Amino acid sequence: MLDYRIDTFLTLCESMNYRKTAEILHISQPAVTQQIHALENQYGRKLFAYENRRLVKTEAAAILEKYARAAKLQEQDLRQKLENNPVRTLRIGATKTIGDYYLKADIRRYLKNPDNALTLIVDNTEHLLRLLEENELDFAVVEGFFDKTRFDSILLRREPFVGICRKDHPFAGREVIMEELLKETIIHREAGSGTRAILEQELRGYNESLQRFQRHICISSFNVILDLVKQGFGVSFVYNILADSDPALAKFSIRGESVVREFNVVYLKYADMDEKIRLFF
Numbered sequence: 355m356l357d358y359r360i361d362t363f364l365t366l367c368e369s370m371n372y373r374k375t376a377e378i379l380h381i382s383q384p385a386v387t388q389q390i391h392a393l394e395n396q397y398g399r400k401l402f403a404y405e406n407r408r409l410v411k412t413e414a415a416a417i418l419e420k421y422a423r424a425a426k427l428q429e430q431d432l433r434q435k436l437e438n439n440p441v442r443t444l445r446i447g448a449t450k451t452i453g454d455y456y457l458k459a460d461i462r463r464y465l466k467n468p469d470n471a472l473t474l475i476v477d478n479t480e481h482l483l484r485l486l487e488e489n490e491l492d493f494a495v496v497e498g499f500f501d502k503t504r505f506d507s508i509l510l511r512r513e514p515f516v517g518i519c520r521k522d523h524p525f526a527g528r529e530v531i532m533e534e535l536l537k538e539t540i541i542h543r544e545a546g547s548g549t550r551a552i553l554e555q556e557l558r559g560y561n562e563s564l565q566r567f568q569r570h571i572c573i574s575s576f577n578v579i580l581d582l583v584k585q586g587f588g589v590s591f592v593y594n595i596l597a598d599s600d601p602a603l604a605k606f607s608i609r610g611e612s613v614v615r616e617f618n619v620v621y622l623k624y625a626d627m628d629e630k631i632r633l634f635f
Contacts, residue, residue, distance in 0.1 A: 361426075363389070372387060402415060430489065431492075441469050444633065446475070447496075448476050448495045449477070449495070449496045449497050452495045452617060453495075454476065478546040479499070479500065482620075483500055486620065492630050496618060497513070498551050499552075512614050514612070514613065516591065516605045517591050517607060518580075518603045519606060526604035528606050529606070529610075535567075536567055537568055539589070540567040540589060541590040576592070580600055
């Protein structure tokens, strides 16, 4: 069993406020302070400090937090195994392209075993990474950027990132220049999504932004995005696996650019996820 003081430490890492931590844990504020001081004495390092009246984590706290979150996840797994229940539940996150278009065969294969249960959350990269840090997921499969100092990962595949338009659009099957592209209505995902981050990164390489387009439309649903593109309301950028999913779509590229991005299995740093990842894939 994890030291109860570790739970207090992790709660303080999230709230960054002694009073809020005490309220969340239903203990007194002096008890929170005492437990943090006990951990500092145990490890011989200061864990929190005040800078301009603002509580901040020290370097030692950042290291301890990574190990503590991984240890908490491992304890959850141990408790599940000790229950002697033959049914194993995996808690997986996936970004929308991956969850809706790439993982279907893996999900079906995994669930063919009656002893396998699954919780799958399909959301944007930012939210999934937060759920990983809150120990709400075992691992996530994402196509967006993530902090490799906080998470470990396994490369799943590399996928081209392409422009899409309706079949009779002047861009269909072409390489286009940035000046042409900016005259179009761009349809894109919400902030925090992997595809949005990649599109914005590519635009920055040209010293451009989404605001420079004639019009931009933000939609969180790929189904709606594809429908709008097919109806001629604008162009978008998606992974090739999604572009190939509908014969009514045509592809185009930006001249001189060949964008390929990674699909990664991401999990908490220092957490041993090999068994669970092998179980699913």
